[in-house]
Amino acid sequence: MQFNTILKTLPLLMLTTGLASAAQAADVKLGLAAALTGPAAKYGVAIKNGFTLAADEVNAAGGVNGNKLQLLIEDEQGKKEEAINVFKKLIFKDKALLVFGPTLSNSAFAADPIANAAKVVAFGTSNTADGITAMGPFTFRNSVMEADVLPVTTRAAVKHFGIKKVAIIYGNDDAFTKSGYDVFKATLADQKIPVTTTEAYAKGDVDFKAQLTKIKASNPDAIVCSCLTEEAANIILQTRALGMKQPFIGGNGLNSPKLFDIAKGAGDDTIMGSPWSPENLTPANKAFIAAYKAKFGSDPDQFAAQAYDALHVVADALKKVKLSGAIDKDRIALQQALPSVTIEGATGKFAFRKAPPVTGKEVGYDAQQEAIVNIAKGGKFILLK
Numbered sequence: 001m002q003f004n005t006i007l008k009t010l011p012l013l014m015l016t017t018g019l020a021s022a023a024q025a026a027d028v029k030l031g032l033a034a035a036l037t038g039p040a041a042k043y044g045v046a047i048k049n050g051f052t053l054a055a056d057e058v059n060a061a062g063g064v065n066g067n068k069l070q071l072l073i074e075d076e077q078g079k080k081e082e083a084i085n086v087f088k089k090l091i092f093k094d095k096a097l098l099v100f101g102p103t104l105s106n107s108a109f110a111a112d113p114i115a116n117a118a119k120v121v122a123f124g125t126s127n128t129a130d131g132i133t134a135m136g137p138f139t140f141r142n143s144v145m146e147a148d149v150l151p152v153t154t155r156a157a158v159k160h161f162g163i164k165k166v167a168i169i170y171g172n173d174d175a176f177t178k179s180g181y182d183v184f185k186a187t188l189a190d191q192k193i194p195v196t197t198t199e200a201y202a203k204g205d206v207d208f209k210a211q212l213t214k215i216k217a218s219n220p221d222a223i224v225c226s227c228l229t230e231e232a233a234n235i236i237l238q239t240r241a242l243g244m245k246q247p248f249i250g251g252n253g254l255n256s257p258k259l260f261d262i263a264k265g266a267g268d269d270t271i272m273g274s275p276w277s278p279e280n281l282t283p284a285n286k287a288f289i290a291a292y293k294a295k296f297g298s299d300p301d302q303f304a305a306q307a308y309d310a311l312h313v314v315a316d317a318l319k320k321v322k323l324s325g326a327i328d329k330d331r332i333a334l335q336q337a338l339p340s341v342t343i344e345g346a347t348g349k350f351a352f353r354k355a356p357p358v359t360g361k362e363v364g365y366d367a368q369q370e371a372i373v374n375i376a377k378g379g380k381f382i383l384l385k
């Protein structure tokens with residue numbers, strides 16, 4: 001070849017080599033359906049950050065079996081219909097190997113059946129309602145369900161404050177807040193704590209004065225709140241405006257620093273349970289917190305930690321899968337590799353547990369993790385000792 005010809009073909013050669021490595025750098029597509037706008041973005045943005053951080057780490061270390069991970073991130077707005085649309089896009093159009101999300105249990109009940117029918121893993125990192133993993137064998141979650149967290153949280157709160165009776169407030173048209181209410185109700189009966197009154201509200205409500213006035217009249221020692229974070233923050237503020245000083249007990253929905261952006265110091269003494277705490281100084285959690293702060297300039301929360309761990313769980317499963325390039329086959333191989341993965345992540349030791357059996361149906365996998373109880377002090381959650 002003439003030197004001239006070499007010079008002419010060089011850019012083309014460089015381009016094709018570049019393309020080849022770019023193709024290789026993007027060959028495992030993982031979908032992420034997260035609420036990046038709307039009220040649930042208080043969780044969804046942290047979730048996106050957790051995934052991005054973990055994917056960057058895995059890729060910087062060479063990827064999985066030489067393959068880079070590519071996150072395909074879509075905004076499902078915390079709405080059922082959007083979650084369905086985004087799942088369809090990621091599964092059928094983009095051909096993602098798996099889909100993480102959606103953010104809310106409410107949306108997961110709408111979208112996960114699509115993934116199960118298509119035999120694609122739907123991996124929830126923030127869905128804590130009962131029954132999520134009963135949807136099918138392709139539904140997995142590393143979020144710890146309310147049924148595992150709330151009994152521990154309630155017992156600790158009762159002991160800490162010497163609670164004799166509580167009032168309950170909950171959202172009755174959201175799968176997570178309704179499921180949390182059911183678990184609280186059973187837990188309080190089990191722990192023999194009388195309920196002075198039970199009040200409900202609907203999605204989008206911003207004025208809780210009518211319910212809180214009834215709660216005030218019933219004179220509880222504490223208020224149990226099965227609520228999403230923005231609702232909870234407004235409920236707490238309005239409770240204080242009515243001159244009530246009772247502490248709050250809540251579920252996973254309260255576990256966001258965003259609670260304090262709105263409620264500020266009024267949120268102090270709120271008790272909630274979670275598998276993750278910034279005070280849990282294991283090497284994996286310390287490394288996660290430092291890397292998150294360095295990348296995003298803010299503190300992580302439980303939602304970021306669970307997303308971060310979920311990506312590492314899937315990366316570990318992928319190490320055991322010999323990808324064939326046939327997407328249907330590879331999706332099933334990933335589903336089969338996941339249940340035996342265990343990691344020591346930001347949220348501590350993690351393993352899957354087969355969901356409770358449902359007659360005539362195959363079920364998915366829940367998180368096998370202990371909850372730790374936290375109390376809000378000075379506008380943040382710290383471990384309740």
Ligand code: PYR
Nearest residue numbers: 104105127128176252
């Ligand atoms: C859920 O929707 O399941 C949450 O925990 C926020």
